[in-house]
Amino acid sequence: MSLPPRKTLASPLDELHPNERLKHDSRYLRGTLEHGLADPVTGAIAADDTQLTKFFGIYMQDDREVREERRLAKLEPLYQFMVRVRLPGGVCTTAQWLALDAQARATANGTLRLTTRQTFQFHGVLKQHLRRHVQGIVAAGLDTIAACGDVNRNVICTANPLQSAAHAAATETAQRLGTHLLPRTGGYREVMLEQPAEVAATNEEPLYGPTYLPRKFKIAIAVPPQNDVDVYAHDLGFIAIVEAGRIVGYNVLVGGGMGMTHKVPATFPRLGSLAGFCRAEDVIAVAEHTMLIQRDYGDRGDRGHARFKYTIEDLGVDWFREEMAKRLGRPLEPARDFHFESSGDRYGWIEGEDGLWHYTLFIENGRVADTPGKTLMSGLREIATLHQGIFALTTNQNLIIAGVPAALRPRIDALLHQHGIENVASHTGLRRGSMACVAMPTCGLAMAESERYLPSLVDRIDDLVRAAGLQQQEISIRMTGCPNGCARPYLAEIALVGKAPGKYNLYLGASANGDRLNALHRENIDETQILDELRSLLPRFAQEREPGESFGDFVVRAKVVRAMLAGRDFQL
């Protein structure tokens, strides 16, 4: 087939995006970071190095609220770093939780943030504390490498390995994938961990090579009927096929992804295309080949067109199947049947197949902090001390206190109550299904508020929900401060994507189980207009819905928005 012109690994370096040269010349991500960390005159590191530290899970940010004030005062921006942990499958021991909690209070802003990729983020780490911070995480048996950057990111998986044998196997697969696809550079150990330089191989990165991937690469594993991970939203999705309680293999989805740029139709969210089925024993090989296909064919000329979803969109799923068959030595098998019910979490106590109990705790926007009357951080610290077991993070920014013997439940309930953090029965289904990215004041990309704003907006929408008698109806609502999609907004029944301070695009009509994108309903509207829209739609939904019909399906059926069947149509 004839390929559209694209710059790939095969093209001359100088014809590629400047980041390719930067990676190539960075001596496997070392850059001048050592020097920058030692420079006491600035809280920043060199601009080029900020691209490299991402590969180590570290983003340089600044407090945007004081940026102008400090500029006038002839002070540099208040630079600080976001540090993201690599936590495949989202599982940590309660001992690790305690270590991260202590680290947040010692060298970050005193809070933990649970992310949509099932891991921890620290904010407000100052340059002088950066190494100590990362080393503290490593001392707890975790690391931060490849939590960002043009590499395979944290591999996510349907939450809680203790739920069933299949969940355990899926989590273990996520962890094996994470390890297998790790960057191997000694730069991380030398610069961040201050370990002695190793004897460097000629090619320190046998999988990635010196220019790594064209862009980030994300893998998710879902265990049906739960689609908490939004398995269609990732570069590579695996849907576990469970027979007699065992995972026999995985359906393979390729080319999903969320990010886009407002008003640029060539950019769009895309759901993964079903490419076939692989046996459980082949899952590592299939993942590696998929990533290397993207390494070799991904567009390295335009970072806005570099994600695997555009490679698949441009070259086609059939092309991918052929390429995979060549590399794997045999074709993928035909996809098997599966069924998803919901992309949300199941809150409260659930009994696992081995008789242990699991409590899914709603954490608004994933922010673990103490607030007046609601001492979440302290409470979880006490629970982690009491319960020597596992905390499982969900990809909806929630937390599962996992593997609790029945006898311990009352004491955990008491602590949840004592700290004012138990799931509130009066929470609406809308609030339980709410999710927001971090945005202001630290994220450099944010165009509008998100995490700090969504709770109060939900308060107002809740009035409409209650008035319509929909308080028990699960409705997903997601907000992001920019169109890049950290909270997977294009898979929410109601999505608000920032355009400018106080202004959002309103998208409606995604399915409740994550297999259909939403569509633009209103552009660039403020809170009053958002509430006006929902004030007319929610009562209509309450009155006109069919049995079991979700809000997302209703607005499509009622032709409030069109059914978004292909990502390429999203901005057309």
Add this chain to the structure above:
Amino acid sequence: MGSPLQSIPDAGSSATALWASAPFDAALAGEVQHLVGRLDVGQKLWLSGYLAGSLASAAPVAKPAVAGAARPLITIAYGSHSGNGEQLAQRIGQAANARGLSFVVMDMLDCRKNHLQEAKYLLVVVSTHGEGEPPDHAKPLYELMHSRKAPKLDQLQYSVLALGDSSYAMFCETGRRFDAQFEALGARRLHDRVECDVDFQTAADQWVEAVVEAIARENPENAGVTSPSLALARPSATIATAHTRKNPFHAPLLVNQRLTGRNSTKDVRHIELSIEGSGMHYEPGDALGVVPRNQDAEVAAVLESLPFAPELPVEVGAQSATLRDALTHQLDIGLLSRPVVERYAEATGNDALRQLTLAGREADLQRYLHGRHLIDLLREHAPAGLEASDLVKLLRPLAPRLYSIASSLRASPDEVHLTVSHVTYESLGRERAGVVSGALAQLDGDVTAPVYVQRNPAFHLPSSSDAPLIMIGPGTGVAPFRAFLAEREATGARGRNWLFFGDRSFWSDFLYQSEWLEWRKRGLLERIDVAFSRDGAEKIYVQHRIQQRGRELYAWLESGAHIYVCGDAQSMAPDVERALLAVVREHGARSTEQAEEYLLQLQRERRYQKDVY
């Protein structure tokens, strides 16, 4: 602008005779005349100030400049941190010149044993610092005179003008000791020592006239041999700063920007004033005097506690004013000092206060003075029997505040920038602010500040633009270094530059951080080392950084670097000096004594300059 100009020789035909006797060969004289002819009045003013300044910073400044002249009759030696000592020394020179007496003006630092032995008349202007300490430049001479190497001075007649601040316990101590030691070494006192408080002008003027008159009477044969070159060079330095404390320029505010971040424990301001049209000129290193004015509320509080009408006329110095005006513009109504309490106790017959000022109760007095303003004294001890005229006599004059200028005229024409720490503190239940810093910090909108330039030739850039600079300026002491770097950038100076800065917090107190970073990026600032005392468990100050960078710092010194220190005189400057001594000892393999000599030699070469306060 009329009168000062008249003392500048006209470059036209009427000056031909003058040029004939000028110390230039004919070709050079022609070039200079041609050049001067192209200048307008303002440019001439500026140039005359510039030349005077560069003369003053070349060591030693000796006169007469006429080649082959005999040893001058009068030796004028000054030692002070501020420019006041030098300014007064120049005033003596003018007075001597007016009477045709030859003289030489020298910084005490350059005054060696042979100068003392050869001098006939020695006039000393010296200030006192801290707890009775001599200023840095006076120390070598002071130590010489108190050592076994001290010369016999039977041939010498002398007089001492002592500068001080009566709010310190050891008021004018250095002047007293010099006076006593000259006498002890056999010299004859020409005129009694005069001690000046912060408002030194009147007392100093009287002393200058008296001593010069006395010398003129003893030397009638010298009168009339005025050298034109003498009449030219010096007065022009004063002309360049035609605006004075008494005649300040009302400079419009351009910018009042807080420099410290929102979490800072300090309020440091960047103030920009316009001097457009003022004819004012300054060099990097010079200071800006700001004429003070007490806050209306503070004045009102004092007036309320007094039984006098605010509009009552009073005499302050030789001028009459209303009591309100005198308290607002002329008298210090802030922190109390020993003489004020003494005089108040006397005037009001207050025995309790008088007891407090007795010998042996120094600690009690200091405790009492701490944080107390005039208003507190008036409220605690009613002014029984006090007349308004007594009150204005017992108060000290309101002193102007000098700020190191933070800008370069070449980089920011028509502007002068200051770095002002706005100090507020609570004492006896009330919020207090520095008189001048408070007023500057509150400047807002379409207002002016009364200012004048105070030259500080002992703190100027090296004449060579290739000389490396090491600048040590923690806190607001960094101000002149912003001027130095701006100047070096504007003039394309190629010398390497190294800055040491320190303050409390990196995040909120790093004054002018983005400018240093920009200058570092452009290569102008080759090195910058910083110390922040409250960021870590250990308190780190600039002196620690100096020692840590000792090897390289010593190498810079050996390659001809000039060191400048600006800021706190109480602890920073001595700590920095100790660190520099340690660096020279360690990296120059010298004994302590040799290291001290090394630094002294740097001072004599004007390669180690301080502006500390």
